[in-house]
Amino acid sequence: MKVNFSERVSKYDFQGEFLDIILKAAADPSLTSFAGGLPNQGAFPTEKVREAANKVFDTMGYRALQYNAAEGYRPLREKIAARYKKTMGLDYTADEVIVTTGSQQALDMFSACLLNERDQMIVENPSYLAALQVFHHYNPDIQAVDLLEDGIDTEQLAEVVKNGDPKFLYMIPNFQNPTGLTYSEETRAKVAEILKGTNTLVLEDNPYGEIRFAGTQGNSLAYYLPEQTALIGTFSKIVAPGMRVGWIATKNKELLEKFAVFKSSMDLHTSILDQMIINQYLEDNDLDEQIVGAVELYKNKATKMMECMDKYLPEEVSFTRPQGGMFLWATMPEGIKAVDVQFEAIKAGVVILAGDPFYEYDREVRTMRLNYSVATDEQIENGIKILGDVIRKMMAEKK
């Protein structure tokens, strides 16, 4: 028999194919990989999560194993709301937070509730590749607006908004994946000004926001456009990713109502055991203290990688200097394609991720993503040294 798949899964999946090849290569333990995006397990509060789990079984018993509400576990929603107040000065109530099975599900849910085929939407160029993959399932008209050093290109953005009717702008304003870039306050205010009074929503993703080791916290778009913005968040980078607990928060009542119903159709609800464990963990521990440890770890890794890049890469290679998060973004000299560097680097024992899959349209780009969160200091030192040699050799051959 022949399976007649839906169009949404029959299209060529550039992002998926690209990633598949690289991650298979990266799985070879003899290689040094800067290609992935795993949080460092050294930052996981494993023993405290275990204690929280036991306390949940003590106090909740069978209720930790029974069906629960689609919107999520209320004490956890309260804590997420309270944390927005503390870290970003934003006022949310528990009712304005819906727990999702990781932030990936929040991306999918938001897209499903907003996008008809050929609807316009805006992404940063480049953007998070797993978000691009989700958006593709809804076959929208994706407008890719360049990301500059201080945030999205507001002139391009204004043009796109003026000439179309985009459903939403997907943005990662802090330590973006893949670039590590952060929006300036001026750019944030300007984006708000452009979108104010339009029907374009803001979908603000902020997985790394609390992993800051330099600079200061800018305002969320929710500060400027509270009713027009939905925030996506996750415990993956501040507690641990494997339990798949994320959320979406918004003051827009229409959105909340649709999300609650749609969430139920996706998986009824997110694991109540995991929600209760994270809630208990937050109750019994100081999250700020936990985050201090993670920030210290990532800061040291980022510093080490930047030092090695200064030391070992040709000066023609430029790169971003992130204030937080897990990634930095390097640009090769004119004439050197990142996919070629990726190919040669694997042969030399190092895996990096060429920028191509992070772009909706651009191919054979000169940019690449480097992840510093999991490699050891020795791996960073040796790996970047090898990468420098590879690039230098390619530059020499070009001449």
Next chain:
Amino acid sequence: MKVNFSERVSKYDFQGEFLDIILKAAADPSLTSFAGGLPNQGAFPTEKVREAANKVFDTMGYRALQYNAAEGYRPLREKIAARYKKTMGLDYTADEVIVTTGSQQALDMFSACLLNERDQMIVENPSYLAALQVFHHYNPDIQAVDLLEDGIDTEQLAEVVKNGDPKFLYMIPNFQNPTGLTYSEETRAKVAEILKGTNTLVLEDNPYGEIRFAGTQGNSLAYYLPEQTALIGTFSKIVAPGMRVGWIATKNKELLEKFAVFKSSMDLHTSILDQMIINQYLEDNDLDEQIVGAVELYKNKATKMMECMDKYLPEEVSFTRPQGGMFLWATMPEGIKAVDVQFEAIKAGVVILAGDPFYEYDREVRTMRLNYSVATDEQIENGIKILGDVIRKMMAEKK
């Protein structure tokens, strides 16, 4: 601002609205509810799950909290495959099983990978309402084929398959939700015969299959049509539902490949902590023994409810006598609408679920679903007695 939602969430959601009203009523603790579908918490192996959780933290440490593979935790996939061999004589390998966030997500994933708008598909009439809700998001042409005492009406089914090109048949062959009905072996074989050689897939959902208290296990459609069938399963009814661990199993390689990629876009993967806990639980305990306890509990509840229905309901009311599962299905006498009974019963302190939301097209039907899994024996006795009085009164008023 005005949110312009996608068409998929803008359509009137009959099932959702209906359920919302009833479940809100059922939340009133002064009422006796037969409207829900919760497994009985008395059957949850809570203490053993806790022991499994501790063992997972002992042996896996941080790996229970790190990202993992989209397809699911391999030792768990092996156990799911082995259980198919043991309980149904079906040969699956771990590679042919993909773990999902509850079986609800498997329904959504299968639909997303198969259905374009207006594609034909087939459901039993009536069918599981949360499945209908998911299907509606893909706007297919739903063909509802009547469910008879011994399974789907094969004459109608043959007509539909002959005259169209349905992508798949969604069926629940054992103790169906909502009716409690089970397919005879003859009907199973006949369905296979009708679909053999066509491009119509079978999506066989079997959440209650192991909760059998009478009769014998029939063959899965996967026995007759291995390459053409996908099986959906869940730990919700045999271990506990709150962890949201389900699966889809198929021998069709094309399907498996698409599912693995699509699953990743939905939520990256199902909670690895929950997968490891269930895997450990299965390793250290005899699942058959656990199921014996659950079956005993449900058998007693079902027997009690059937006895009370025989005793208290007018003889003009007929009902199914399930061989397992959590539901039975009653048909009111000519002229009595189930929604009217539902309304009057709530006023008298009892919540039942009128059959309407389980049908794709039929409304103001005479059928209703009764859940027996969570009520106490006293609640069953008193609740069915009240229901009998309500129906009798309505019958008298009709005369």
